[in-house]
Amino acid sequence: MRILTFGSCLSRYIAESYVDLFGGEVVSSSYHNRIDRFVDTYIKKLRQEIPLSYMESLNLSSDNMMYVKNQYQQATLGKHLLPNGEGFFDALKQGVDLIITDNFIDLCSRLQLSKEHDGLSVFFNSKGEDAAQEKFEIERSFLPVEQAVQYWDYFGHYLWRVAPNAKRFFVNFPYAHHQNERIARRSKEFPQAFSSKKFEVIPNVEVPARYQLAHTQSHFANDFYAMYAGIVNFRVRGLHMTKPRH
Numbered sequence: 001m002r003i004l005t006f007g008s009c010l011s012r013y014i015a016e017s018y019v020d021l022f023g024g025e026v027v028s029s030s031y032h033n034r035i036d037r038f039v040d041t042y043i044k045k046l047r048q049e050i051p052l053s054y055m056e057s058l059n060l061s062s063d064n065m066m067y068v069k070n071q072y073q074q075a076t077l078g079k080h081l082l083p084n085g086e087g088f089f090d091a092l093k094q095g096v097d098l099i100i101t102d103n104f105i106d107l108c109s110r111l112q113l114s115k116e117h118d119g120l121s122v123f124f125n126s127k128g129e130d131a132a133q134e135k136f137e138i139e140r141s142f143l144p145v146e147q148a149v150q151y152w153d154y155f156g157h158y159l160w161r162v163a164p165n166a167k168r169f170f171v172n173f174p175y176a177h178h179q180n181e182r183i184a185r186r187s188k189e190f191p192q193a194f195s196s197k198k199f200e201v202i203p204n205v206e207v208p209a210r211y212q213l214a215h216t217q218s219h220f221a222n223d224f225y226a227m228y229a230g231i232v233n234f235r236v237r238g239l240h241m242t243k244p245r246h
């Protein structure tokens with residue numbers, strides 16, 4: 001089974017747990033792409049990109065350059081931390097059996113708008129980056145949930161067209177425990193606003209305290225990802241809950 005992920009560590013770790021428990025291979029994994037920028041740039045082709053050579057000239061930190069390159073098809077889009085990874089579109093062309101996506105970056109990330117490229121955008125962390133202060137302006141607000149779900153609906157239809165035989169999953173990122181009340185609220189609003197006929201939608205699952213990690217709010221104990229992998233496997237196999245015997 002060839003598995004593709006799109007979103008964040010959530011979809012990636014679910015996929016890796018799936019491989020450990022049920023088999024398969026993660027062939028492509030895309031991080032750091034906000035859904036509006038990705039769809040407008042690579043699917044609708046309405047938005048141009050800031051030249052990658054320009055971004056490379058800014059002397060951003062290695063972490064930020066990783067974030068940037070993960071958003072460029074000519075760089076590492078789809079190949080995040082996969083030594084033999086396939087680009088996002090290459091993997092779809094070769095064929096995949098399972099697609100797992102999540103909306104982490106749409107909940108809590110604002111794009112950087114280039115002052116020298118007519119407001120073209122890219123995601124990276126501007127804190128401590130002199131170039132960001134001089135050459136970019138960060139968006140004032142998050143991507144509205146209403147717009148995000150429209151883009152995800154479009155993305156779901158795209159994946160259905162190009163990978164009709166793949167099982168496609170959308171996982172609502174479980175962020176109701178976030179200390180930022182606005183982000184926590186957005187994580188609750190998203191599943192209320194989004195439904196899809198092209199994705200199997202996994203709802204927002206509350207993260208029990210025992211699965212939360214002290215050093216980060218966005219990663220969880222391994223058993224939590226295994227739980228998601230079990231849900232995915234259950235649906236991939238087309239299983240249904242049986243009625244209890246009397």
